[in-house]
Amino acid sequence: MSGYSPEEVLGKNCRFLQGPATEKNKIMEIRDAIREEREVTVRLLNYRKDRSTFHNCFHLAPVRASNSAHVTHYVGVQMEVKSDELEQIESEEQLARQQCSTVVEAPGPSKAEVLAVSAALSSQRMPSTGAPDSNPPVTSSVESNLLRALNRVAQSFVLSDPVAPDNPIVHVSQAFLDMTGYSADEVLGRNCRFLQGPNTDPAARAQLAEAVREKKACSTRLLNYKKDGTPFWNCILICPVRNAHGEVAFFAGVQQEMKDTAANGVKVDQDAAALVPPSMPPANKLADSHQKAAVGQIRVAVRGLATGGLTKTSSNELPAAHGAAVA
Amino acid sequence: MLTITRVPTVLSLNQLDSPEKDAKKADKGNFGLKDIVLNEEGLADARLPLYYFLCRKTSFLSKKVRSFGDLQTVPDIDQDSSSGDESDQPRSLFDHTLLAEWENKFEEGLFRYDVTACQTKVIPGDYGFVAQLNEGRATKKRATEFRVDKVLQDFDDSKFNFTKAGANEVLFQFAPNPNEESGFEEAAPVRGAASMVLINVSPIEYGHCLLVPRITDRLPQRVDHSTALLALQMAAESNNPYFRIGYNSLGAYATINHLHFQGYYLMAPFPVERAPTAPLTKLMKRRRADCIISRLQQYPVRGLVFEIGKNLDAMAGQIGMACEVLQTNNIPFNLFIVDCGKRVFLFPQCYAEKQAQGLVPEELLDTGVNPAAFEICGHMVLKRSDDYVNLTEEFTWRLLAEVSLTEERFQEVVKLCFP
Structure with missing residues (x-):
């Protein structure tokens, strides 16, 4: 540069x-x-x-x-x-x-990237301060408590920061990386539109952009592209997610790749992916329920109250302070 | 006769007065399920989601009962479970189903407010009481008189009960599967008096639901061996220790006399889960095979703790027996099921009775906190912003201490339950 x-x-x-x-x-x-x-x-x-x-x-x-x-x-x-x-x-x-x-x-991408770099830098120093710890790959710049809860969500999803300019991704699940072929550092800090490509339906794009602007949930299907250029039908559900303060802290985007099978009528034509079937196949009920469950899990996790906030009492002199009902 | 006057909490949209209800229910299609109510006639042709649970006949030995450690240590349970063996902690179909169905209802707009928009926090202190500011729970409903000195009352079909709730509020039927494993069907006919899991339209956290055992049997609010077992089985279906189930008897802040338990996810330890317990020596020896019974210590409300021994059924037997004694002796109580069904707290209480007699200090009543199961265990739901901002551990302790029986009375009650 x-x-x-x-x-x-x-x-x-x-x-x-x-x-x-x-x-x-x-x-x-x-x-x-x-x-x-x-x-x-x-x-x-x-x-x-x-x-x-x-x-x-x-x-x-x-x-x-x-x-x-x-x-x-x-x-x-x-x-x-x-x-x-x-x-x-x-x-x-x-x-x-x-x-x-x-x-x-x-406007800019960089806050999340910086956080990711910071996390990497401080975890690199971990061994020198004692605790020999196998550093997990940085897939997130959210706090560690939340990170662990999010890691239990099996589905492909990203969280983005709607307050930062251009809604950059701040957390990405392993399933997302497996599905798209990107690595975490190629994803964090970017707007999720990098999945779109030449034949992505502009109407679906506009629908998603509007939902983000209005802080509303939206589900749609659109043609996305993996890192190697392979197009795939992505059944995407996005929604605002609130934290313990009741504020919208993230936008969650849960992806479900619709496999190319005769049964569900999904067809991805490599050469002419623009040939979008005008009437989209009905959403797969099971896929839908997986996405909803993921959203539920994310909502519960993001509202979680960190146990780190609790003071750990050092001795067994607890009850006297309150003096009320004790055995 | 002792009564308190309060505005009942709205658990189902059909409890609302017409204008409010109509506004809420307008344009919610959902295949006309909203027009079907959960009585025999309505359910005759209905097809509703069905969750089959596993009948756990044999014992399940667990390495760890206390999910959240004690007051001295706060283990990081998410870390534990993610670093642990995956097969050890399979993702539960129950949690998956409950969250997915609940999110569907959330999307349909069936709740009276967005509970995730309510502020919540841990109050500084040793115990970590959790406060929530919930301004949406209040209704325009008229305050009603509730009798608080009669724990067992006959089912009254003229009052609201869950057979009058709309079928669109059903998350799923909850039925045993004696043979295989847990399972789910998208739409299944309703056979006999099915147990149902409904949404609570005035949730206090994400996933707030109601378990109504054998709904069309119209059971009044009363716990026995079999219904305690059903609630324990539901808790055991979840492998998420953040999901707890509570029960309020009449006179202990239940407002609907139709048997129901409540559950929700709160991703924080409840203070009561971290409180120490002390053995009740004689009882321990006698009941060890069924379950371990101890009592809470260093907690503002005196209570009994049941911990799993042989299996869920044996523990349900002990709990059912204790509840029957309290009910026939007209002692209001609350139950709280934690650790995925492996531990249960039982609190005989006297707050409502004191309230009816004008013995509760005004400043405590002013907060509008009704100390039901979840509040007693440390989740304080407040209606006013000032109360939320100013709530301290000391004040919470004082309020909860009013709920507790005196030491003398508590010991009498323990003797009644376990002669």
Whole structure:
């Protein structure tokens, strides 16, 4: 992206990407964030090695050692924003500003990616702090309590963060990776539309986009593509999922691949996948119930109250404090 | 005669007064199931989902009964189960079915409010009482007088009961399968007096359902050996320790005199599950083969604890016997089934009686908390935002302590149950 080689970059402060036209106020924002040890997302003008410019949607986050509040690293994730996208983004931003008071400063992918990187970095340090632990692959940037509950859901699903710009995926199930052929790091931080392709029905896409915008549930079938380009019929159910605060914390998307069998009338034509049967086959009842059960499990898990919140009493001097009914 | 006046909780849409009900039921197609009620006539031609449960005749030895440890330790049970052998913890068809069917009803909009939009939190402290702010449970229904000094009352067909509920509120029929394993049918005819699992249209957590044993037999609210067993079997069908089942007798905050148990998922330990227990020595020796009976300690409400010994049936026998004694002696009580049917708490209580006599402090009554099974075990459902924000462990303890029998009375009751 930048045209530099590793040798030219390592050991340098990242400000070599800046140039005469880089917005000064954006640089100040980043410096403030570093001083205050917090994360920040800005969009700013950067320069490649050949001095050509690009709009960089930059997300920076501190990484703390797993057992302390001490910041050991900063992670910066860059994403180039193409100028035609920029126009669209700017008009969307304007719209967003009109609609709500919290201003979305920059659209971008990177928050979830940063979280994933942070998780990877802090888990790498685990062995040095004692506990020899086989690091699980990072498939998520949700907190560990929730992660374990979500790991019990067998179906293919993703969770995305509807508050972050462009609704990036923050959790992906193993079944999803098995089904699509992607790896977790290729999925986390992206909007789920990467499954779509040339012959995906625009009407179904619009239906999903509208549901996300309106924070409503929606189920539909659309042609999706695996990593190797194989098209498949995806029976997808998406819905907002609320946390213990009663707020929409995630959008869940549960996928079910409709297998190409004569019995259910599903046909995927490799060459002319556009030949969508205009009357879609009726949804498979069993598949539907699997998806619903997954949604139920996800809802229960996301509303879960972490046991970590409980204070563990150290001695057996409990009852006296309350002095009421005890044996 | 002692009575309290309260607005009954709406468990079924047909309890609502017409305008509210009509607004709720408008345009909900569902193949006309809403127009069928759950009496003999309505069920004659109905086809409803059917869940077959396994009859567990033999003992099932479990390595671990206490799912949530004790007050000193909070084991991470999700970690345990995911790192464990998969065959050891098969995913349960029951949980799958209940969640899928419940989500269907959720999507159809049958609930009076979205329970997942209610705020919930753990109250800081040693016990981890759970609070929920639920502003949707209230109704415009008129307050009704409830008699609290008569635990056994005859079934009254003129009052609301579940044979008047709509068939669209049925999650599934719940029937034993003596031969093979658990199973599910999408639509099956209703044979005889089937037991039914219905949604509770005023849920207090996800998956809130009602188990109505032999619905058309019109059993009044009364627990015996066979009905205790059915509830235990339902708990055992789930392999999710976050699913618990509760029961309220008349006089202990049941509002419908038609036999029903309630269950829901709460992904947190209930404080009562972590409280210590002490053996009742004499009882232990005598009943060991059937089940282990002990009593709760360091908990605001005095209660008995049944822990599985031989098998579910033997434990149900002991519980049924104790409940029969309480019922015939007119002592209101609550039951709470945890650890997938392996442990059961029994709380004789006197809050409603005190309330009727004007003996409960005003500040406790003001919160509007009705201490039924789930509340007694530590899940406090509050109607007012201020109460939710300000609830402390100390206040919760004080409220629950009012529910408890005195030590003297508790010992008398234990002697009555196990002479």
